Amino acid sequence: MYPxxxxxxxxxxxxHSIGEAVAKELNIPLYDSIIVDKVAAESGFSKxxxxxxxxxxxxxxxxxxxxxxxxxxxxSPQDRIFDAQCEVILxxxxxxxxxxxxxxxxxxxxxxxxxxxxxxIHADMEYRKTRIIEHYGETNVPVEKRLRKKxxxxxxxxxxxxxxxxxDSANYHLNLDSGFLGEMxxxxxxxxxxxxxxxx
Amino acid sequence: MYPxxxxxxxxxxxxHSIGEAVAKELNIPLYDSIIVDKVAAESGFSKxxxxxxxxxxxxxxxxxxxxxxxxxxxxSPQDRIFDAQCEVILxxxxxxxxxxxxxxxxxxxxxxxxxxxxxxIHADMEYRKTRIIEHYGETNVPVEKRLRKKxxxxxxxxxxxxxxxxxDSANYHLNLDSGFLGEMxxxxxxxxxxxxxxxx
Numbered sequence: 478m479y480p481x482x483x484x485x486x487x488x489x490x491x492x493h494s495i496g497e498a499v500a501k502e503l504n505i506p507l508y509d510s511i512i513v514d515k516v517a518a519e520s521g522f523s524k525x526x527x528x529x530x531x532x533x534x535x536x537x538x539x540x541x542x543x544x545x546x547x548x549x550x551x552x553s554p555q556d557r558i559f560d561a562q563c564e565v566i567l568x569x570x571x572x573x574x575x576x577x578x579x580x581x582x583x584x585x586x587x588x589x590x591x592x593x594x595x596x597x598i599h600a601d602m603e604y605r606k607t608r609i610i611e612h613y614g615e616t617n618v619p620v621e622k623r624l625r626k627k628x629x630x631x632x633x634x635x636x637x638x639x640x641x642x643x644x645d646s647a648n649y650h651l652n653l654d655s656g657f658l659g660e661m662x663x664x665x666x667x668x669x670x671x672x673x674x675x676x677x
Numbered sequence: 678m679y680p681x682x683x684x685x686x687x688x689x690x691x692x693h694s695i696g697e698a699v700a701k702e703l704n705i706p707l708y709d710s711i712i713v714d715k716v717a718a719e720s721g722f723s724k725x726x727x728x729x730x731x732x733x734x735x736x737x738x739x740x741x742x743x744x745x746x747x748x749x750x751x752x753s754p755q756d757r758i759f760d761a762q763c764e765v766i767l768x769x770x771x772x773x774x775x776x777x778x779x780x781x782x783x784x785x786x787x788x789x790x791x792x793x794x795x796x797x798i799h800a801d802m803e804y805r806k807t808r809i810i811e812h813y814g815e816t817n818v819p820v821e822k823r824l825r826k827k828x829x830x831x832x833x834x835x836x837x838x839x840x841x842x843x844x845d846s847a848n849y850h851l852n853l854d855s856g857f858l859g860e861m862x863x864x865x866x867x868x869x870x871x872x873x874x875x876x877x
Binding site for chain 1: 797799801844845846847849850851852853854857858862865866869870873
């Protein structure tokens, strides 16, 4: 049986497309926006809020939000979304092999003792800038600024909820430079590792 | 033509064996102790000193050594070894495709504008402890302490001479967890990427 595969990714690195291709190739489900939908349905927050607050925070946002909530003796909105997200991820993981993109899934599963193949996709700034412009077009915010802001938000979120460093090799089994290797090679590496694993 | 492949590795992760197997599989030379021999011959330092001072430093050693030398207006022994090592690495790289293990080769080549496939091999502490005891046996220093000291020395050396973080995904094209994946899978990933690259 294939393993559960988690894919964390720098913004613009193509990690999401790679996840899609891996899921298609292995014929297993991909969980991305469905997590947002389910968390929104279960928590009562809007999809937009879950989308943002379930993966991004400004470096101080999570701390302030939680601190204020702690002083008022109730969980912060971001903490409630995180808890709902953990539950949704664990429920989806129970169904069997799948690809889960983002949302600290590597941490959520490992903390619950559920084995997974954890992948981190990254690429240099030039590759990601070109890709973002191709996919999302230009805005009035310079593309590099958009990229750095997104990465910073994911990094801060991950650090706050996991006490780990986002992108640190120690937390992943495969860290792949999609800009250097190309998306197709990344897909081949991940699928070939998954095919060689025999998870009971 | 295959690319030049650099392999950086945590102590005990099997990175050296993986490098050997990759070189054998691709039928290209492996440069490891030959670098030490050549640097020793060219710099006049003993092989033991080159082996240690060309890859390890205590967090403050490189700084103090260089600072003292700077004040006395001559390069420190460690700086002289580093310079000789860079030259040896660049000369070897000129000969064509090869595998170079350790010695900041990823940085040395990229600084000289020479393309390479840069790999970092890591594994968790338990895997590395078992492997070190199997390969080198027990000593009166606990194995975990030996491991941490070696890693710390390599990290400090790398940071001092490259201004980069050792093991940080951004510096490598492939970071592989050999404990999770197994040495054979790591070898297969690296060789298959090398075979798909066509370096002019």
